[in-house]
Amino acid sequence: MSDTIRLMQDKLATLAPQHIDIRDDSAKHAGHAGARAGGGHYQLYIVSDAFAGLTTLARHRLVYDTLGEMMQVRIHALSISAKTAQES
Template sequence: MNVIDMMREKLAALEPVSIDIIDDSAKHAGHAGARSGGGHFRLAIVSPRFAGCRTMERHRLVYDALGPLMKKEIHALGIDAKAPDEK
């Protein structure tokens, strides 16, 4: 299973309405984090779980869902997290 598939599996806990993950790792070749094996990703996710949450709370929910992937497989993650009514 590749990293994006693992991310999708973990993020399913947030009951996303939509999810888009882009691997930008190739743009960061040679970067210290890339050398250690961690990838650079951009995430756009829409979930009812984000309703009423501030940006920091939304990011914390994402980081918590991704758990151990944030220690090795993911070096950098850009997050655009919205509630369904914010599309």
């Protein structure tokens, strides 16, 4: 597991996820401008009751805010699937 994925998991732990899966798709984007700058491409599947009552956009914003500066430095692209336990 990469340092970036570990750090993402640590930060997202504040959302008390029942399930979290992060996949690094950076190799598929080799040569892409963002990849050359050092930011990775990731897919996130997260289940947390912290998303209850939130729209998809609000859920994504919560994830982005939780990851903070990682979104500016270590992560170039992030595909998010954010569900509650009842939705998963």
